[in-house]
Amino acid sequence: MKKFIVAASMLIAVYSCKKEDTKSTENNTEAKAEAPKTNHKIVTLNGGITEIVAALGHEKEIVATDVTSTYPEGLKTSAENLGHVRSITIEPIMAVSPTLILASDKDINPDLMGKIKSSGIKTETFKQEYSVEGTKKLIADVAKAIGNNDYQKLNDKIDSDLAQVQTLTKKPKVLFIYARGNMMMVSGRNTPMAALIGIAGGENAVNDFEDFKPLTPEAVVKANPDILFLFSSGLESSGGIEGVLKAPGVAQTNAGKNKKVIAMDGGLISGFGPRLGEAAVSLNKLLIENAK
Amino acid sequence: MKTQSKLYFYITLSTILLALIAVWSLGTGVYDFGGKSAFEVLGKVITGDSTVSLSDKYVVWDVRAARIVMAILIGSMLSVSGTSLQGLFRNPLATGDLIGLTAGATLMAAITIVLGGYFKDYLPEAVQFSLVGISAFIGSLLAMLLVYRISTTGGKTNVVMMLLSGVAISAIGFSIVGFLIYISKDDQLRDLTFWNMGSLAGATWTKNAILTTVLLFSFSILLPKGKALNAMMLGERDAQHLGINVERLKKQIVIIVSLMVGTCVAFSGTIGFVGLIVPYILRLIFKSNYGFIMPLSSVFGSILLLTADTLSRSIVEPSELPIGILTAMMGAPIFIAILMKFKKSI
Numbered sequence: 049m050k051k052f053i054v055a056a057s058m059l060i061a062v063y064s065c066k067k068e069d070t071k072s073t074e075n076n077t078e079a080k081a082e083a084p085k086t087n088h089k090i091v092t093l094n095g096g097i098t099e100i101v102a103a104l105g106h107e108k109e110i111v112a113t114d115v116t117s118t119y120p121e122g123l124k125t126s127a128e129n130l131g132h133v134r135s136i137t138i139e140p141i142m143a144v145s146p147t148l149i150l151a152s153d154k155d156i157n158p159d160l161m162g163k164i165k166s167s168g169i170k171t172e173t174f175k176q177e178y179s180v181e182g183t184k185k186l187i188a189d190v191a192k193a194i195g196n197n198d199y200q201k202l203n204d205k206i207d208s209d210l211a212q213v214q215t216l217t218k219k220p221k222v223l224f225i226y227a228r229g230n231m232m233m234v235s236g237r238n239t240p241m242a243a244l245i246g247i248a249g250g251e252n253a254v255n256d257f258e259d260f261k262p263l264t265p266e267a268v269v270k271a272n273p274d275i276l277f278l279f280s281s282g283l284e285s286s287g288g289i290e291g292v293l294k295a296p297g298v299a300q301t302n303a304g305k306n307k308k309v310i311a312m313d314g315g316l317i318s319g320f321g322p323r324l325g326e327a328a329v330s331l332n333k334l335l336i337e338n339a340k
Numbered sequence: 341m342k343t344q345s346k347l348y349f350y351i352t353l354s355t356i357l358l359a360l361i362a363v364w365s366l367g368t369g370v371y372d373f374g375g376k377s378a379f380e381v382l383g384k385v386i387t388g389d390s391t392v393s394l395s396d397k398y399v400v401w402d403v404r405a406a407r408i409v410m411a412i413l414i415g416s417m418l419s420v421s422g423t424s425l426q427g428l429f430r431n432p433l434a435t436g437d438l439i440g441l442t443a444g445a446t447l448m449a450a451i452t453i454v455l456g457g458y459f460k461d462y463l464p465e466a467v468q469f470s471l472v473g474i475s476a477f478i479g480s481l482l483a484m485l486l487v488y489r490i491s492t493t494g495g496k497t498n499v500v501m502m503l504l505s506g507v508a509i510s511a512i513g514f515s516i517v518g519f520l521i522y523i524s525k526d527d528q529l530r531d532l533t534f535w536n537m538g539s540l541a542g543a544t545w546t547k548n549a550i551l552t553t554v555l556l557f558s559f560s561i562l563l564p565k566g567k568a569l570n571a572m573m574l575g576e577r578d579a580q581h582l583g584i585n586v587e588r589l590k591k592q593i594v595i596i597v598s599l600m601v602g603t604c605v606a607f608s609g610t611i612g613f614v615g616l617i618v619p620y621i622l623r624l625i626f627k628s629n630y631g632f633i634m635p636l637s638s639v640f641g642s643i644l645l646l647t648a649d650t651l652s653r654s655i656v657e658p659s660e661l662p663i664g665i666l667t668a669m670m671g672a673p674i675f676i677a678i679l680m681k682f683k684k685s686i
Contacts, residue, residue, distance in 0.1 A: 131659035134530040137541040140658030142399050143371040157531060158472075159542035166544075167398050259525050 088194060091141055092117060093133050093151035096176060096183075099321035100190045101150065103202055109194075111144040114155075118315040119323070138163040150193060152176045176320060178243035180210065183324045202322045209325020213332045216249045220339055223253035223273035223303065225263060225292065227282040232263040232295060234271075240318040245277070247324075248331035265297030275338050276303045277331075279314035310334045347632055354639040358412070361643060365408050365650040370658050371399045378404065402544070410543035411649040412642040413551040414604045415614055417558065419641020420634065421597040422615025423622075424562050427569035427630050428593050429499055432623070435615040436480075436601035439506035439594075443513030444483025445605040446536065448475040453531050454520045472535070473606035480602030483509055484594060497590050499576075537662030538611035540649050547607050554603045558596045559638065565589065566631030573628060611664050613671035614641055624678050644670070 091112045092098040098117035101110060107120060112128040114136065128144055130136045133155045141149070141164070149164060149171040156164070156173070164171050172193040174186055184203045191199035224241035226233040234254055235241040242252035253273040261267075276292060286292055289309045298304040312334070316327045367378045373396055381400045384392045418436075425434040436442050452475045460471065486509060491501035521532060568589055571579040576586050604611070618641045622633040648666040655661055 128658060132530070134527060135534055135659060137653070137660055139399060139403050139653070140370050142395055142403065143369075143658065145395060154527065162542070162544070163403070166402060168394060 088148045089144065089146045090194065091130075091144065091146040091149045093130075093136070093149070093155055094174075094176070095119070095315050096186065096319040096321035097150050097152065097174065097190055098123065099319055099323060100187050100202070101194060103322040104191055104194065104196050104199060106194055106196065111146055112141065116315070116318075119319070136160060138167065141169075142167065148172070148194065150174070150190065178238070178240045178320055180206065180247060180324065183320050186320070187322065205322065206325040209329050210247070212325075212329050213247070213249060214336060216332075216335060216339060218339070219249065219251040220274040220335055221253040221272065221302075222250040222275045222277050222335070223268070223271055223301075224277045225282070225295075226260060227278055227286040227292070229285050232286070233260040234263050234267070235260055240320055241277070243320075244317055244324075244327060244331060248328045248335060250275070250331070250335050263295065263297075268295075268297035269300045272301050273303045274306075275308045275310060275335065278309070278311045279317065280311045281314055283309070283311040308338045310338060343629075343632065347635065350636055351639060354636065354643065358639055358643050358646065361646050361650070362408050362412070365411075365646055366400070366404055368650050368654050369399070369404060371403075373400070406545055406548060407540050407543040407649065408646060409548050410540050410551065410607070411646040413548060413555055414540070414608050414611070415641040415643070415645025416638045417551070417555055417600040417604050417641070418611065418614040418645070419618040419637045420559065420562060421600045423619035423630070423634055423637040424565070424569070424593045425597055425615075426619050426623075427565075427572060427634075428590060429503065430573060431503070432620055433616070434503070436597060437510070437612065437615075439502060440483045440487050440509035440513065441480045441506075441598050441601045442605065442610055443510035444479040444481075444486075445476040445602055446479070446610055447513040447517055448479025448482075449473075449535060449605070449609075450517045450520045450532055451475065453535065454524045454528050476606040477602040480598050480605060483513070484598035488594065496587065497594075499590075502594075534662060535609040537664035538609040538667075539652075539660075539662055540608050541660070542607065551603060551607065554600060558600050561592060561596055563634055563638070565593070566629075566634045569630035569634070570628075609662075609664070611645070611667055613664075613667040614645055617667075617671040617675055618644055621674065621678055 088106070088109045089111045090101060090106065090109050092101055092110055093114045095114075095116035095118065098110065098113050099119055101107070102120050102123070107122060108126070110123060110127045112130050113123055114133040115129060115131055116133070117123060117127075117129075128140070130140050133151070134157055138160060146169055149169055151171070151173050153173040153175055172189075174189050174193075176182065176186055183206065187199050187202050191197055222245045224235040224239070224245065226235065226241075235252070236254050236257040236259055237252070238258045239260065242255075245252045253271040254267070276298070278286075278292065283289070283292065286295070289307065292309055293299060293304055293307060303309065310331075312327070312330060316323055316330070319327070363379070366382065369378075373381050376396075378400055381392060381396050382405065383389075385397050385401050422435045425436070425439070426432055428434070449472050452472045456471060463471065487502055487505045488497070490505040491498050517532075521529060524532060568579070568584050571582045571584050572586070572589070574582075580586050618637050619633060622636055622640060626632050626636070644667065645663075648663050648670055651661075652663045652666050653660040
């Protein structure tokens with residue numbers, strides 16, 4: 049019983065500390081946001097944009113998001129999840145009575161875009177470019193759209209994180225595999241993964257096509273990656289490291305021979321938002337560890 | 341005359357049922373009107389009351405009402421096109437799908453979704469948003485022309501040839517769609533699948549106006565064809581002897597059906613089963629009297645599609661199920677149930 053009470057009081061203590069923390073940051077942002085008064089009800093339809101809005105201190109104003117917006121965790125309870133952006137319809141958006149909709153220009157389907165336009169809700173679409181400069185520009189654009197120009201600190205954070213990325217003496221060839229169970233796709237040029245691999249000091253293993261293509265044994269052997277790279281969720285769904293190593297062709301590559309498989313959180317890798325620097329540093333560390 | 345009054349009775353009855361379903365549908369949805377019911381809001385919108393908030397008005401009028409009307413229009417057209425084709429071909433499986441219209445529409449839509457990025461920017465903005473729809477319509481018309489050319493010799497259309505060439509065209513169409521699916525990107529793939537299973541989420545009053553025009557024009561020609569289709573059941577030669585211009589009838593029905601199917605697919609994607617199930621059920625209940633089941637199918641198609649659409653947007657809130665899944669799910673069990681019931685009389 050005593051143990052229980054001690055444990056419970058500790059829990060309460062920890063919890064209240066946490067609460068204090070969030071309170072103080074809230075106060076900070078409120079103080080900063082004083083000049084341009086912003087009190088939106090925002091719908092964000094892209095993981096990276098959601099992160100930017102939250103990082104600028106407007107997490108509380110997000111009323112609904114799409115399925116890719118997995119960070120910050122708090123949104124799971126505070127905002128409605130509208131599902132995948134290609135299948136969202138207008139009424140659930142209207143149901144949260146937003147004053148501002150933020151999306152990437154590639155995501156929304158034309159039918160929904162037409163509906164949003166005629167509903168009269170203010171909507172901003174952004175071009176998302178998978179690069180350091182592109183991310184900084186996106187942060188600036190989103191900040192402008194929500195009327196909070198205090199975004200320099202986010203860009204500085206990216207820079208200071210990126211400064212920690214160490215140069216690798218020999219660039220490892222990294223193959224990103226998008227796996228959902230037995231279906232496996234690999235990422236070519238112009239994908240967030242290829243861009244991140246480059247920023248983190250690696251080399252994307254396949255560059256002869258754009259976007260994603262199904263993994264074929266011959267293509268894997270030809271690409272001969274040093275390291276295989278997956279979403280943590282993808283790695284799990286395809287049966288862990290052992291499962292991936294069993295995929296056709298993989299055993300014949302350097303990565304397969306040396307059992308080099310790494311995984312990171314999907315939202316962190318593909319978001320290209322304020323945590324870009326963080327993502328690059330984590331990947332950089334994993335690459336260095338596996339280069340040995 | 342007795343059957344005539346029976347028809348009016350059934351039409352009135354089913355129209356009342358349709359109206360009730362429309363009322364249920366209007367009240368169904370995730371949007372909250374802040375204590376008021378959707379009907380109060382709709383009443384205020386119609387009477388021009390200025391106290392209605394802009395978003396309330398938008399949801400009740402431009403989202404829900406528009407969608408309900410679209411479900412009624414498309415359900416009716418798909419169902420009547422199925423009934424006409426089945427009557428013409430004396431084959432309970434004849435639908436827009438079978439003579440290749442759907443395949444043609446799907447192929448053109450898929451081409452636009454996957455390859456549209458290369459030419460979209462050269463087109464005016466008004467066309468860009470409805471590009472998929474326009475190409476689906478063209479696809480359906482092209483498929484119809486092709487089928488017609490293959491199956492017509494010396495001004496005479498061979499019905500069996502028509503069905504077979506429909507099968508061939510569908511095979512070509514879907515194999516190219518398969519290739520397009522293979523080369524498509526992730527988001528395009530999602531659009532394709534979604535579009536392949538149909539959705540009424542894009543309903544607008546402009547689209548409804550176009551659909552209504554097509555419907556009025558098509559029905560004014562098809563609905564009086566009941567007697568001619570009854571005669572067709574005796575076989576083409578006997579129908580000819582009864583004074584029916586069989587070739588003209590074939591041409592009219594095929595052209596108007598492809599117009600209707602093309603327009604429907606253009607606005608809602610492919611929604612299966614409506615054209616197959618509704619006439620089949622009606623034929624089982626009322627026997628094959630086309631003077632009877634043609635007008636009835638126009639109302640029952642609406643009932644089926646409106647029910648399916650209302651369910652599709654309320655089952656997995658706040659998201660929605662593609663409607664094609666539901667029409668198949670609803671249609672197939674009804675189909676089986678009725679088959680069982682009428683087992684002996686078939």
